[in-house]
Amino acid sequence: MKTKSPFLNSIIDYMYSHHYAKKSIETYVFWITAYIHFHNKRHPTSMGNNEVEVFLNHLTVTKKVAARTQATALNALAFLYKHIIKNELSLDLNFIKSNRQQKLPVVLTQTEVSLLFRNINKRHYLIASLLYGSGLRLMEAVKIRVHDIDFDYKNIRIWNGKGNKNRIVTLAEELIPMLRNQIIQVDEYLQLDLKNDAYAGVWMPHRLSKKYPSANKSLQWQFLFPSHKLSTDPETGEIRRHHLDRSGVRKAVKLSSTKAEINKHVTPHTLRHSFATHLLQSGADIRTVQTQLGHSDVRTTQIYTHVLQQGANGVVSPFSRL
Numbered sequence: 001m002k003t004k005s006p007f008l009n010s011i012i013d014y015m016y017s018h019h020y021a022k023k024s025i026e027t028y029v030f031w032i033t034a035y036i037h038f039h040n041k042r043h044p045t046s047m048g049n050n051e052v053e054v055f056l057n058h059l060t061v062t063k064k065v066a067a068r069t070q071a072t073a074l075n076a077l078a079f080l081y082k083h084i085i086k087n088e089l090s091l092d093l094n095f096i097k098s099n100r101q102q103k104l105p106v107v108l109t110q111t112e113v114s115l116l117f118r119n120i121n122k123r124h125y126l127i128a129s130l131l132y133g134s135g136l137r138l139m140e141a142v143k144i145r146v147h148d149i150d151f152d153y154k155n156i157r158i159w160n161g162k163g164n165k166n167r168i169v170t171l172a173e174e175l176i177p178m179l180r181n182q183i184i185q186v187d188e189y190l191q192l193d194l195k196n197d198a199y200a201g202v203w204m205p206h207r208l209s210k211k212y213p214s215a216n217k218s219l220q221w222q223f224l225f226p227s228h229k230l231s232t233d234p235e236t237g238e239i240r241r242h243h244l245d246r247s248g249v250r251k252a253v254k255l256s257s258t259k260a261e262i263n264k265h266v267t268p269h270t271l272r273h274s275f276a277t278h279l280l281q282s283g284a285d286i287r288t289v290q291t292q293l294g295h296s297d298v299r300t301t302q303i304y305t306h307v308l309q310q311g312a313n314g315v316v317s318p319f320s321r322l
Helices: 006-017 022-038 049-061 067-084 110-119 122-133 138-142 173-194 206-211 246-259 268-281 286-293 303-308
Strands: 155-158 167-170
Touching (some): 006 022, 022 049, 022 067, 049 067, 110 122, 110 246, 110 268, 122 138, 122 173, 122 246, 122 268, 138 246, 167 286, 246 268, 268 286, 268 303
Antiparallel strands (some): 155 167
């Protein structure tokens, strides 16, 4: 990714050279850009604690963003001043903290999930099935490598999930035949790529790429859901086959929910919400669900118990006693 701003491009180059994830780079550049535009395009070197406080207040009072969004913006600006400007922000910033309550997640019924999968296209059926069947975040799903699938123990290893945490999640046995076929397709792509002299192998984490220099051209390290075309690595300029683009999955899920006439705001994350809620409905312990989802705090997982306690699931309406 590149912008028209040399300053922003220098931040992007710095983050790539320090092996930040592409999503993190996009998020930080978004908030740094918003901060600069809010202050009438003043250069961050001419601003500091006061301007950051004003911007964070604006996000809470005017934009009414959620607490997590405000925290992300603060993290981006803290990074900017620490690593780029080399003048760290104060630890005692005085700003209005957002107290906007987290929304209850949208959850599909099992009937709605079935309808959704009947209408989703073949290309995105398997990855959507993993979002619901294993409770994955979309980014976690697209980053799965072939060797992350454990057919013997019927689980998937998730590396560097949100918060940089690793975990093991369940794998629905019904998906195993499709996963084996998917790996065959991945191998077909790989054999084609290996005939291309410009092909530099799949992207690998920096330390692993040095420790296992030939692994990037092995089947086990390929992305389980590869892109249909080769692309240029923005960090090195080399030709690689990256993973499937998330936007395609979002569009496929949205389109299938429309076709299924599901009158809810459905996104790929809705499938993760539904996974957690349906697990609890089936009697799973909340700590088990917490582990599957990769939540650091069980209070984050408890939001799904709130969903179950809404309406007739929590109390009997007095109308029913008439």
